[in-house]
Amino acid sequence: MSTHGFGFSFGNNDDDDDREHRENQNQNPFGAFGFSTGGAGGLGDILNQFGQMLSGMGSSMNSREPNPPVNYDMAERIAKQQTGKAASINSQEKAAVEDSVRLAELWLDEFTELPTSGGSIEAWNAADYLERTLPMWKRMVTPVAKNMNEAQLASLPEEAREMMGPMLSMMNHMSGMNFGMQLGHALGEISTQALTGSDFGLPVAPEGVIALLPAHIQKIANDLEINSRDVMVYISAREAARQRLFRHVPWLVERLVSSVEEYAAGLVxxxxxxxxxxxxxxxxxxxxxxxxxxxxxxxxxxxxxxxxSRNAAAVSRLETLLALVEGWVEFVVTQAMGNRIPATAALNEAWRRRRATGGSAEQAFAKVVGIEFNAPKVAEAMELWSRVEVAVGTQRRDAVWEHPDFMPSAEDLENSAEFIDGLLGENDGVEFDPIGEIERLEREKNEGDEQGKEEEEK
Structure with a gap:
């Protein structure tokens, strides 16, 4: 069995190619970040952009419109160069994806209270992934790039900022190109190796879309020497489970994205x-x-x-949420697939290996969004959801997702006993009502505020 598993890199047995790749990394100023130079096409694109920048510099500096923090045109061109001419999705691949998702949905129904997402089922190639996920990547990258530029300017002495006034437009152009080049290489790499529209809990696919990349999944099946149908159903189940959360937990996607925006707002x-x-x-x-x-x-x-970032808590919240999403997904999928697909345990292990060795949310964020954070504690989160189900059942387990205030904290991932005790003690066995609980807490808060005002008036 191959050791590559779900890894982002499938290896290269050609020693000359490996040596050339290492030499290119040493010569590449972005090598430390995992970006390649993209060959002659990438360099030509950069020089093209530089020429356009110089020719338009005079008019740009006099323009009242601010320069975009990221040159997305450059990013898209570089990413497309890396994806190359991807083979079109054929009718057989499309049917395989649709059948696998429908089967996985039926099996998931037995182990979660959250209904199907009701979204469309789509089969993508690398070019489709790039095109369909780019809008969400832009939403997450833009505030980081914008605030990074402002933080760089703020770090300069006041005298230097005054002297550089006339050159700020040129600096913004250069910064936008730099961000665009890095983003293009990162998205190109991810697009050629992604398996679904929302790998690792990142909600980058369009809302209501369950997307799988069958050509990439076939490579994984070959590497693992596992029946490709089993691998397709397993990955379909993971994606379908995520989409149930994204569809029926209305605050979740916004909380994940706003954590990135909050982190970016505090960059220093x-x-x-x-x-x-x-x-x-x-x-x-x-x-x-x-x-x-x-x-x-x-x-x-x-x-x-x-x-x-002054808002470091936003990163901690992001880590915890991603862990809870992926831990819940892995727990539910293992329950649904375990007795039906004998290779489920091996596939779980391969997925964990992928997170650890090359395909992970934290690495995607570091490359694309520029945020460094610790690996989500998915194993701890999966164990927590397992204990919650044993303690209070499936319905109460899934009801925890009703409101962010009811979610486990980072500390709960380390020690779930107190969190579970809280669930057991709620309402002394009365059916759990999340909305009613929120209203009760708000009433108590308002009553406390009114009592405090009365005491102040006395």
Whole structure:
């Protein structure tokens, strides 16, 4: 059995190609971020854009309209170069996807109270994935790029900002190109290896669409040496389960996306460690030997700006939500598939390996959105949902999704006992009513506020 599993990289046995790839990575300024140069076409596109930027610079600097924070035209062109000419979806692939999703939906019905999403079932190739998911990627990338530009400007001394005033338009152009190039390479890579429209809990597919990429799934089945029909049904079940959450938990998608926007709004670039290092070098002495020693010290220092956010809690919320989504999906799918598809355990393990070695939400966010966060604790979340079901049953388990205030916290993933005790103690066995519980909490809060006002007036 192949060790690649669901990994984003399927390997290359050609030593010369591997060596050439490593050399390209060393020469590529974006190699550390996992981006390739895209070959001659990518370089030509960059030079083209640079020429257009210079030719239009005069009019742009006089324009009152702000420059876009990301050059999405460049991003789309570079991504399309990487996806190449993907084979069109044929009628057989389309039928296989539709049949697999319908079968998976029937099996899922037995193990969750959440009904089917009722969305359309679509079979995509890499080009379709890029085109259909780009609008949501734009929504998540734009605030990050915009606030990154503002944070970079804010980190400069006031005198420098005043001197650079006339050049700000050019800098914005360059920044937009840089973001566009990185985004294009990242989306190109993801588009050629994605399996569904919302891998790893990222709601990037259009609303109400259950999408699978049959050509990519066939590669996975070949690598795992598992019957392709079983693999298709298993991945269909995962995607269908996610879409049930996205459709019937109305706050979920917005909470995931708003966490990215909130993180972006608080971006800060910290250069204090660079300034401190410069002060300690004593370059004003004029002594050539001392200056040479100082330059050697500089070479050994990490002088990259530190990018942080004042809204770090947004990242923690994102990590927890992604873990809860994927943990719930894996638990329900394992229940539905376990007795019907013998390879379910092996497929679960391959999916976990994919998260750990190359295909994960945190890596996608790091590459595309620019947010670094810890790997979601999917195993802990799956165990939590399992214990919740044992304690209060399937109906109460799924009712937890009714409101974000009822959701487990990051601490609950580490220790679920207190969370489960809370569910057991609610209403002393009376049927759980999430809306009624919210209204009760709001009444108590209002009564407390009124009582406080009365005491103040006395």
């Amino acid at each position: 670039i910290d250069t204090s460690h660079i300034e401190e290092a410069a002060r300690g070098l004593n370059l004003e002495s004029g002594d050539p030997a001392q200056i040479q020693e100082a330059m050697q010290q500089l070479q050994n220092m990490d002088l990259s700006p530190k990018i942080t």
